[in-house]
Amino acid sequence: MQQQINAVWEQLSRELAAASDTAGLEQIRVAYLGKKGQITGLLKGLQKVSVEEKKTLGQLINQLKRRAEESIVQTQERLAAEELERKVLSAEKYDVSLPSAEKKGSYHPITLVQRDLEDIFHSMGFNVEDFSEIVDDFACFESLNIPKHHPARDMQDTYYLENGQLLKTHTSAAQNSIMRKYGAPLRAIFPGRCFRNESIDACHENTFFQMEGMMIDEDISISNLIYFMKTMLSEVFQRDVSVRLRPGFFPFVEPGFELDVNCQICGGSGCPSCKHSGWLELCPCGMIHPNVLRYGGIDTDKYTGFAFGLGLTRLAMMKYGISDIRDFNSGSLKSLSQFSAK
Numbered sequence: 001m002q003q004q005i006n007a008v009w010e011q012l013s014r015e016l017a018a019a020s021d022t023a024g025l026e027q028i029r030v031a032y033l034g035k036k037g038q039i040t041g042l043l044k045g046l047q048k049v050s051v052e053e054k055k056t057l058g059q060l061i062n063q064l065k066r067r068a069e070e071s072i073v074q075t076q077e078r079l080a081a082e083e084l085e086r087k088v089l090s091a092e093k094y095d096v097s098l099p100s101a102e103k104k105g106s107y108h109p110i111t112l113v114q115r116d117l118e119d120i121f122h123s124m125g126f127n128v129e130d131f132s133e134i135v136d137d138f139a140c141f142e143s144l145n146i147p148k149h150h151p152a153r154d155m156q157d158t159y160y161l162e163n164g165q166l167l168k169t170h171t172s173a174a175q176n177s178i179m180r181k182y183g184a185p186l187r188a189i190f191p192g193r194c195f196r197n198e199s200i201d202a203c204h205e206n207t208f209f210q211m212e213g214m215m216i217d218e219d220i221s222i223s224n225l226i227y228f229m230k231t232m233l234s235e236v237f238q239r240d241v242s243v244r245l246r247p248g249f250f251p252f253v254e255p256g257f258e259l260d261v262n263c264q265i266c267g268g269s270g271c272p273s274c275k276h277s278g279w280l281e282l283c284p285c286g287m288i289h290p291n292v293l294r295y296g297g298i299d300t301d302k303y304t305g306f307a308f309g310l311g312l313t314r315l316a317m318m319k320y321g322i323s324d325i326r327d328f329n330s331g332s333l334k335s336l337s338q339f340s341a342k
């Protein structure tokens with residue numbers, strides 16, 4: 001019987017070493033330790049031996065049983081680790097044509113607002129134009145009726161390159177070349193990044209986004225301007241908004257206005273965000289100055305037009321309730337990844 005015990009152990013050891021999955025291991029366990037298993041059989045066989053042999057053999061068989069149980073547990077652990085590894089490996093195999101299961105990136109809040117506006121204006125027949133961030137003095141100032149030494153330049157200090165070009169201070173810098181490119185009639189918007197030499201705080205940045213728009217045609221009046229602004233803002237905020245115009249001075253429009261929208265936070269009743277006025281300043285605009293049209297090669301006897309310069313950064317702050325402008329350029333994914341497209 002002792003030989004039989006050794007043989008059972010050797011056979012079990014071989015089978016355990018060869019076991020390749022947990023289902024197979026369970027079969028081995030039943031074959032040895034189950035009710036009709038080999039080791040259980042050995043224990044039952046003890047009934048037939050003498051009392052003396054029972055003592056020594058009993059010890060051996062119990063020892064065998066313990067070792068068998070321990071080895072099965074060890075094999076179980078080995079197989080579980082192997083199975084896990086197989087799973088990880090198969091997950092690592094990837095197919096370039098499949099979309100990633102990982103969390104995808106998200107759009108920057110300014111991109112989201114910009115795309116919204118592009119869709120809205122596109123549906124109203126406006127072209128969407130792209131324009132360089134580096135421009136010359138003529139584009140940024142002269143063609144906009146801001147000659148050298150004009151005090152309006154003081155508000156738009158910027159960064160100059162050694163060749164005399166500069167980083168555009170406003171999207172209006174594209175007006176001239178877009179007029180020259182398309183002539184009249186014209187409907188275009190041109191979003192873009194702008195730069196100013198500003199001291200930075202929660203409300204001021206040296207790098208920010210605007211979206212300029214122009215509409216030039218016969219008989220364009222302030223009513224058209226109000227209509228387009230109101231429609232656009234109602235779409236952006238997804239509700240009917242009220243707007244009001246206040247006089248504002250910009251050398252490239254005459255008359256020029258500051259367009260306010262009723263405060264979207266309190267609805268117009270007055271709150272800290274609108275400094276209790278019920279209105280938020282949103283979009284300077286006006287009727288394009290004849291000098292500017294002329295610089296653009298437009299016949300001022302036939303055509304008039306309006307222009308507006310929407311602060312995209314400001315609009316994104318309002319839309320998403322972002323109180324610190326520095327968040328936009330922070331590169332902090334923690335705050336920027338909270339925005340997603342609709």
Ligand code: DAH
Nearest residue numbers: 170172284285286307308309
């Ligand atoms: N370019 C001006 C700025 O950044 C904003 C502006 C005012 C644009 C009036 C316009 C306009 O088109 O009509 O300060």
